[in-house]
Amino acid sequence: RKEVEQDPGPFNVPEGATVAFNCTYSNSASQSFFWYRQDCRKEPKLLMSVYSSGNEDGRFTAQLNRASQYISLLIRDSKLSDSATYLCAVLRSNDYKLSFGAGTTVTVRA
Amino acid sequence: GAGVSQTPSNKVTEKGKYVELRCDPISGHTALYWYRQSLGQGPEFLIYFQGTGAADDSGLPNDRFFAVRPEGSVSTLKIQRTERGDSAVYLCASSPLGDRAGAQYFGPGTRLLVL
Numbered sequence: 001r002k003e004v005e006q007d008p009g010p011f012n013v014p015e016g017a018t019v020a021f022n023c024t025y026s027n028s029a030s031q032s033f034f035w036y037r038q039d040c041r042k043e044p045k046l047l048m049s050v051y052s053s054g055n056e057d058g059r060f061t062a063q064l065n066r067a068s069q070y071i072s073l074l075i076r077d078s079k080l081s082d083s084a085t086y087l088c089a090v091l092r093s094n095d096y097k098l099s100f101g102a103g104t105t106v107t108v109r110a
Numbered sequence: 111g112a113g114v115s116q117t118p119s120n121k122v123t124e125k126g127k128y129v130e131l132r133c134d135p136i137s138g139h140t141a142l143y144w145y146r147q148s149l150g151q152g153p154e155f156l157i158y159f160q161g162t163g164a165a166d167d168s169g170l171p172n173d174r175f176f177a178v179r180p181e182g183s184v185s186t187l188k189i190q191r192t193e194r195g196d197s198a199v200y201l202c203a204s205s206p207l208g209d210r211a212g213a214q215y216f217g218p219g220t221r222l223l224v225l
Contacts, residue, residue: 004152032212043201043216044153087152091212096141097166098214100152 001026004090006101013078013108020074021104023088032091033064033071037084038103044087047073078108112136114217116202122223123192131187131220133202142185143203143214144177153201153216159185160207192224 006023013019025033036044048055050062050071061074075082085103092099115134123129135142141160145153155169159179167177174192179185189196199221203214 034213036216043218046213046215049213089152096158096160096207096212097143097155097169098145098153098212099155102150102152 002101003027003099004088004101006088006104008102008104010105010107013106015078015080015108015110017078017108018074018076019078019106019108020072021086021106022070022072023101023104024068024070025088025090025099026069027090027092027099028069029093030069030090031093033062034089034091034098035060035062035071035073036087036089036100038087039084044100047086075106078106080108080110082106083108114202114204114215116200116217116220118220119218120221120223122225124225125192125194127192127224129189129192129222131189131200131222133185133187133217135183135185135202135204136206136215139204139206139215140182141205141207141214142179143205144185144187145201145203145216147199147201147219156187156200189222192222194224197222197224 033050035047037047038044054063059076088101089098144156147153158166162182177187199219201219202217205214
């Protein structure tokens with residue numbers, strides 16, 4: 001089983017819709033969690049860190065569920081420019097290397 | 111400010127050749143990481159430097175891969191006797207340890223194609 005798993009999608013949504021997807025992690029020692037956004041043939045860009053209490057950044061909301069070992073990302077009022085692959089990344093306690101999921105592809109259509 | 115830079119952006123080589131990939135981290139970032147990303151996959155960890163020393167090289171696939179960071183800033187990933195399976199995007203990332211611990215900032219990558 002992979003350490004970090006994501007639904008690959010694609011999630012095809014109309015502009016203005018809400019889309020949400022999860023990422024599960026297998027190592028209970030994981031302590032830090034991140035969402036990265038990756039556009040085609042570009043590098044991953046940090047979208048947001050995920051905090052225990054959940055956090056929001058504009059139209060993006062991230063949640064952490066330690067008991068079930070998953071994190072989620074919700075995008076409200078989707079824009080065409082939100083079309084990308086969203087990578088979940090997990091950092092274990094006392095470790096420095098990120099473990100990534102394979103990504104969830106989101107396509108927002110006009 | 112300037113982000114992580116990597117050169118070359120693309121590299122085409124023949125099987126068996128030697129290649130060097132360069133990474134220039136964000137100024138002041140002490141931690142530097144190399145990852146490799148294949149099509150349809152997330153980045154996979156290769157090696158991590160804290161300062162000049164390789165603190166964790168557990169991700170290097172075999173002894174054909176080696177990386178250095180002699181002055182604690184620029185790093186070079188070296189691949190000997192390249193194989194077709196080495197074709198991937200090689201990503202470098204850096205982070206200011208202690209600030210938003212764990213968040214890493216990626217460069218644009220070097221797209222390596224081994225023919």
